Amino acid sequence: MSEVTLDLLVSLAKRRGFIFPGSDVYGGLSGTWDYGPLGIMLKRNLINLWWKFFIDQRDDIYPLDAAILMNAKVWQASGHVETFTDPLVECRVCHWRFRADKVNLDKCPQCGQEKSFTEPQNFNLMFKTNIGPVVEDTSSLIYLRPETAQGIFTNYKNVLDVFYPDLPFGIGQSGKAFRNEISPRDFIFRSREFEQLEIEYFIDPRNWQDSFNMWLQLIRDWCDLIGLPTDMIIEREIDESDRAHYSQRTVDFEFKFPIGQEELLGLAYRTDFDLKNIERVSKKSMLYRPKNGEESFLPHVIEPSFGVERAIMAVLTASYKVDEVNGKSRTFLKLSNQLAPYLIVVGPLVKNKVELVAKAKEIFKSLKLEFGSVMWDDNSNIGKRYRRADEIGTPYCVTIDFDTLENGTVTVRDRDSTKQERLKVDEISSYIK
Numbered sequence: 001m002s003e004v005t006l007d008l009l010v011s012l013a014k015r016r017g018f019i020f021p022g023s024d025v026y027g028g029l030s031g032t033w034d035y036g037p038l039g040i041m042l043k044r045n046l047i048n049l050w051w052k053f054f055i056d057q058r059d060d061i062y063p064l065d066a067a068i069l070m071n072a073k074v075w076q077a078s079g080h081v082e083t084f085t086d087p088l089v090e091c092r093v094c095h096w097r098f099r100a101d102k103v104n105l106d107k108c109p110q111c112g113q114e115k116s117f118t119e120p121q122n123f124n125l126m127f128k129t130n131i132g133p134v135v136e137d138t139s140s141l142i143y144l145r146p147e148t149a150q151g152i153f154t155n156y157k158n159v160l161d162v163f164y165p166d167l168p169f170g171i172g173q174s175g176k177a178f179r180n181e182i183s184p185r186d187f188i189f190r191s192r193e194f195e196q197l198e199i200e201y202f203i204d205p206r207n208w209q210d211s212f213n214m215w216l217q218l219i220r221d222w223c224d225l226i227g228l229p230t231d232m233i234i235e236r237e238i239d240e241s242d243r244a245h246y247s248q249r250t251v252d253f254e255f256k257f258p259i260g261q262e263e264l265l266g267l268a269y270r271t272d273f274d275l276k277n278i279e280r281v282s283k284k285s286m287l288y289r290p291k292n293g294e295e296s297f298l299p300h301v302i303e304p305s306f307g308v309e310r311a312i313m314a315v316l317t318a319s320y321k322v323d324e325v326n327g328k329s330r331t332f333l334k335l336s337n338q339l340a341p342y343l344i345v346v347g348p349l350v351k352n353k354v355e356l357v358a359k360a361k362e363i364f365k366s367l368k369l370e371f372g373s374v375m376w377d378d379n380s381n382i383g384k385r386y387r388r389a390d391e392i393g394t395p396y397c398v399t400i401d402f403d404t405l406e407n408g409t410v411t412v413r414d415r416d417s418t419k420q421e422r423l424k425v426d427e428i429s430s431y432i433k
């Protein structure tokens, strides 16, 4: 397991402005989290990296942004209305509700009463709402999407008709998903509102094994790209008895989170289950017509499905480090340059010397123009600034001092080694690159 505890992560996330409990000022709203300035920068960087790696750098994946609100038929056809449920039990004594498969049913963890649980009931996780200026009846009933995948399946035909890509091709999208989890818990790990990064990869079923293996490797490369060490990741082959009925193979990538080894993301071979469902309910053909004149067929699908929150929690867990500097304990986030909210922090050694501040501002502006994610910090003394920069994972600190005015050099401090080097102002950029 990881060295870092969940409490330490939650505390750092709040203290440094990464992630706050949702609606905190009103007493909170269970299962919701707000991303503060640092958190949203980390999240954006992670999503952008996913986008770059899986969409921009490939020629076989089309991006998409489907609406969150969808016709209720989508969820009837996909089976979510019927089966997207978790087993719910209630303690007869304290009336606390739990997910039966995530709790030891011998004794209520809330009130301690033994054998107090009701029989499990199926509880549907979809949030319901009503659309249009109508009374709340079943004709206006719609759902907040519990996954982004169905937005992709419902647009498969649109993409096919417009672009007519060769198989295999994929459609990817990032976006919010909502699940009314019975017991949201463990920080952002199990939230009721979260973000997914999903790709549906349409294939000729004869080649499913090759495609599946390609995706296994791509996911390993992705985990490496975001800095997750291989010894913290476990690829778990899901037994047939535990797989969704339509899945012919599923591999869960589990991660050693501070809460234990849990699912980080999943890769599933979904066969033609989804396109078949759409055909059945919409009565429209989803067939693919091969360009070589072979008979039309329904493509099968491989689905790599990632959750942003779990990726962020894994990244924070893996990057949280404690070492000793000058006899004092130091906490830092060893984030990659691509993920760190800020790449550079710039500031004058002291803030009451006009010339120093002016020079520092000048350097700050030019670095900001070049790198974008550059932060100005002239608060408190330099030691405290370094500590702050370390805790938010900033790789470089640039300090402007009196020598800068004399000879045009600055101090550049490296987060991981804490080593400081004197560089000429025009060398900073190439040093960082």
Ligand code: ATP
Pocket (backbone or CB within 6 Å): 179, 181, 188, 189, 190, 191, 192, 194, 196, 263, 264, 265, 266, 305, 306, 307, 308, 309, 310, 311
């Ligand atoms: P679990 O078994 O943990 O409930 P799941 O198997 O239902 O997860 P999927 O339906 O496969 O999850 O969803 C794909 C991905 O979306 C997961 O691997 C995870 O990263 C993310 N995810 C699912 N539910 C949540 C949630 N409640 N909060 C945060 N992320 C989630």
